[in-house]
Amino acid sequence: MGYYVSDTLATDSATAVLTLAVTDVGEIVPGVVSLTLGSVDGLPLPGWEPGAHVELRLPNGLIRQYSLCGPESAGDSYRIAILDQGPGSRGGSRYLNADLRVGDTLDVLAVRNSFPLRTSTRTVLIAGGIGITAVLPMAQRLQADGADWELHHAVRHRSSAGLIEALDAGHTGRTDVYVGAEGMRLPLRAIMSDAIDGAAVYVCGPDRMVREAVEAAAELSVTLHVERFTPPDPAQDSTAQSFTAVIDSTGERIVVDAASTLLEALEDNGIDVMSSCRSGICGTCEVGLLAGAADHRDTVLTDDEKSRDDVIIPCISRAVSAELRLDL
Ligand code: FES
Structure with missing residues (x-):
């Protein structure tokens, strides 16, 4: 597993x-x-x-x-x-x-x-805030199929605790809600520890929740499927390294520090790149890559495009090499 x-x-x-x-x-x-x-x-x-x-x-x-x-x-x-x-x-x-x-x-x-429900003997659904929207249809499907499932929903305030009922009044019996403002913390690790019996865990939430789930799944050998509703935060990414972006048309060299995205660094230096989702999903910010090796983290480029290394999605992707020369 x-x-x-x-x-x-x-x-x-x-x-x-x-x-x-x-x-x-x-x-x-x-x-x-x-x-x-x-x-x-x-x-x-x-x-x-x-x-x-x-x-x-x-x-x-x-x-x-x-x-x-x-x-x-x-x-x-x-x-x-x-x-x-x-x-x-x-x-x-x-x-x-x-x-x-x-x-x-x-x-x-x-x-x-990008987050399909797969057959499993038991399914554990975990959502943070508005991430409940991605997992509720899973709960409905599992309920209709008579499957073994449970749902854990973390919200900041009591006023958001009614989201499940508002969207789907039928299936709250297998649901636990944790209200952060009332000191109720989602016991993510304990829930995932209970899933080492072969259950599949689905997590949709903010970047921090997803990171914790990925780390716990790796340690516990739990089958995990994740979807983020916020882009990965480079400041929380301990693997992120700084690198230099070289603007081909001017020779300008821009240092991208570990806590910033390439897109942010370009914008901070007055270089306009069109963007929309800023999450590596829509492809709007694609930039030509003339030299250097990218660390492709987007879900836009195909595997072939990523291996050609001639474009990069700067809102999310970074560099493997010390420098990237951009077609700007
Ligand atoms: S802005 Fe959507 S992929 Fe970069």
Whole structure:
């Protein structure tokens, strides 16, 4: 038994752009809006499996990914839930929470599944905050199949503890909720220790939770599948090394320290690179790589493209070599 980290795109069920209409929108717990999107022509939408997400292009040009939170059987609509990340948001959650109205349209660029549910004798689902949206369809599927499963949900405030009921009133009996503000800490390691009997563990949450789960899984030999809803934080990455980016057109040399991404270092030095997800998912920030060896960490480039080493996704990827020469 080993551990398996599912950070890569596994399946696409929609590749043509779908323009969908907002058919329902409303706050389900403070700061979280549920959004239902339906076909504008009444045709059924491409199917999806638990763990899938939609990639949306917002009217302001941003591209964002949101987990589909069911029900899976609703063939004519997709439901997502969005956390309002406030003024610190890079624009996606703010726009969707504040500006969208019933009747507005959004483009769905793809329906992808990078977090598929696999058959197992027992399944342990762990979510942090809004990460519950990715695992709830799994709980629904497991419940429908009569499978052995349990769900652990960590939230910061009591007001968010109702997310499970708000999204799915039916399956709370196997669920434990931990409210951080009330001193209830998710016992991640203990839960994973209980999974060494062959259970599969699925974790969707912030980078810190995912890191802890990956470390515990490696030590305990637990089968683990993860999905992050925040990009990996380079400041928390003990393996990150500093390197130098060389701008080919000017010869400028930019030091990328271990706590910054290459994209941040370029921006800090006045070099504009278009970006959107800043998580290595959408591909908007792709830059040509003329020399040097990249440490490719994105889920955009194919294995072939990564081995050619002639482009890099600077919002997430780093360097193996001391220098990277960029086609900028
Ligand atoms: S901004 Fe989306 S992959 Fe870099």
